[in-house]
Amino acid sequence: MYGFLQHLINGLAAGTIYALVALGYTMVYGVLKLINFAHGDVMMVGVYVGYAVAFLMGREHFGTFAGVMLVFLVSMLACAAFGLLIERFAYRPLREKPRLTSLITAIGISFALSYGFQLDLAVNLGGTSYTLLPGAASRAFPEIIVPNQWFEFGSDDQSVIIWNWQVISFLIAAALMVGLQLLVFKTRFGRAMRAVSFDHRVAALLGIPVDRVIAGTFMLGSALAACAGLLYAIKDTSVQPLMGMYIGLKAFVAAVIGGIGNVPGAVVGALALGLCEEFVVGYTSSSWRDAVAFGFLILVLLAKPEGLFGRVQAEKV
Amino acid sequence: MIRGAAPAILAAVGCIALQALLGEWAFFGYLASLVGVNVILAVSLNVINGMTGQFSIGHAGFMAVGAYTGGILSLATAQDRIGVLPEVVSDQLFLVGSLCAGGTVAALCGLIVGLPSLRLRGDYLAIVTLGFGEIIRVIVQNTQALGGALGLSGVPQRAGFGMVWFWVFLVVLMARRLAASPHGRSLWAIREDEVAAEAMGVDTTSYKVRAFVLSSFFAGVAGALFAHFVPIVNPGSFTFVKSMEIVVMIVAGGLGSTTGAFTAAVFLTLLPEGMRSLFTTLGGGDPSLAQKVDQVRMPIYGVLLVLIMLTRPQGIFGTHEAWDAVARWRKKARA
């Protein structure tokens, strides 16, 4: 019983993080019908930015509100800018080309980032060496939120623990998701986004600045991903170049399960995946963790390929 | 039927002769086998990614299935002989059996993966195949009977480069004949416009699945061949990196061109191998420099993909084939 509760809590905590990443996939798919393979790797870059900021900021600011805010904000801004760059120089020139070209480009970017970051590269300037590329080894992520058990229930060997970072991630993720929902349905930008996702050529005819809306969507998705990546790194207490690929893939699976293009669907899919993974790992062995998501994906595609909340979209003929 | 099979029979004779001539030259044999395996992988992946316009990025997964199936089979039958035949012939027959078994099991996996994902749009296949590759890796690493993370050793080293290149010939012949058949035309039609193809009576799903199964079969054979000339088969040989390597080959060669896939596979296999030897020599026998170069290869592949898409999305050959050019040239010469 305690074990079950603990798995439930851990699963939900993991699920909310997947959800933030999944939102990025779903939004970009919504406006461009492109699986942005590089999304997870943009997230990874964001985590390294956060790592660098925390490192420069110094240990004494860890655990303070201002310190945490600084790390998150800088990392999210950097990621938004990075997402914008990728959209502008890699995807926009290919927008009217066959879909396969953008997909291959996305795969290429993902590959370049996740393996580029595995190289060791440092420059020596004035005696100090500056790391440019971090190398393949996993690094300990600074404890910007000092781990603390906020809640403990039960006796020593049979207990449920809720950590402070779990609660904080949950709150941040929930706030961002609510904010996103408001943005999509209550603002002009959201309305424009929905118009573009319906048909970007028609939207352009109606005077909607399609380029700006798509760029904005990328920035938004990338910022959310950076936030998710930081939360994940805090939970995992480590950061490594391949994390983007793995988390990204799972988040993508979550988006497909929920019905890609559907914002609440992505959240539900991510929570379902987080729980599923946690329970499978909890009751069997952690070495099967990576297989769960894809097994789940294949089952969903077999039974309900449009996802739980997605609708079959016929191509306009 | 006999006439149709004639090129394959000739090729078999040629490959046996070459193997007899050059079989003692181990370095050449190893390199030629490596190139051959990559050519089989690239040409077969081109059937689904190039000709059909779907996008699989998990070819290494099918290769792994073939490698482990073939490897286990050959391990189990390592001591068996067909009594009346000379040892070499008996061994090679067992090898062919293992190769076909590897291909068949990979093809079955292709069916299982392809059926749910190929009814949807092409990009789902990308994700599912990627996932498949990962699942295979996880399964292998967790199965002691397959050697776990350490890998499978002791598979009899029966595959000479002659055998490998015989399969290279088969896969190229297959791709060429497929392209010139009603099936190939239907695959092209699917690549060009799926809605129109369907409206013209092409059962798009069934064609896509069959193309994918065929592609997986040859990936399995390539894996099985690989298992029979490398000392250890381990999960590290079949990662996402391997899949990406093949994808880069066919994209650079020109999606849809068998000639392009072939050329790019040869070139992109020899180039890093050559660089490795060069930098090992430059480093005075110290392999660390060569390893560095090896690491840089992967990000370069990624950047290469992006650059090709932005500047020349049709790759080197586009959809042209060398034999078409030859045919045109002969026609002109005759006229």
Next chain:
Amino acid sequence: MSDAPLLEVKNVSIRFGGLKALSNFSLEVRKGDLKGLIGPNGAGKTTAFNALTGVYPPTEGAVVVGGVQINRKASEGQGLFSRGAMRPFEINRLGLARTFQNIRLFKQLSALDNVRVAIIARTAPLFSAERTYRMKVAGGFSKFAGRTLETINNYLDWWRAFFRTPGFLREEAEVTARADELLQVMGLSHRRDELARNLPYGEQRRLEIARALGTGPKVLLLDEPAAGMNTREKGDLMVLIRELKDRFGLGILLIEHDMKLVMGICEQITVLDHGETIATGTPAEVRADPKVIEAYLGEAPGAAA
């Protein structure tokens, strides 16, 4: 038997979100018919074609092709175990072929190959196509068995292509001859080996028709086949369409933007506006209908379809 309708459409409706693009659309096409479907831009004409050919399964109503109802419950998804409506290729094999308003040729294939794709030359190596088809229609286990046999057939068929068996080569020659014949009928023989994307616009439209004829249809749906042609080309095409009807024993349903042309060659016309059928009848009746006049006068003059 000969006067049973080849295509029967009963009260078909299609909804896109809140928009009812087609409502209560009914129509019959018999052998030898040449019917017209007209209406202002956005009236739902192309949507009607999409409903008939299975591109969008109808929300309501029934479409019967050659005695077989092609749509079942539209609400069913596309999962492996829940295939509701028939797929477009199955409908095509029942004898319904179409062209596309926004030309959808296989651009990188030659004109000849465009037509050859459509010609299904399938002599089944083991089990006759008719038999597997009957098994599939029977449903239940028989459907499963039929599909399995068909799959085996398909794989065996690939082997024939790889080994270039005499049967395969003979068939290929037949297919090519038939494709050449269709190209000649449509006046495209001189373009045989050119890529479809390099053909001039008018010829692309004709190639679309040749391709549709390649599937051996009983009913042909033409979506604005003369769009973008000049007056003389249009006239020639209309004559050709009438010839096709007689030569191949077809029933034809035609969408056309040029009112005069339609009035000239169609025996019966259906007029759509905002998805509603506002008139049906002979050209004379339709022309006199006040609702039709209003629908067209409501548009800018000259834009009348």
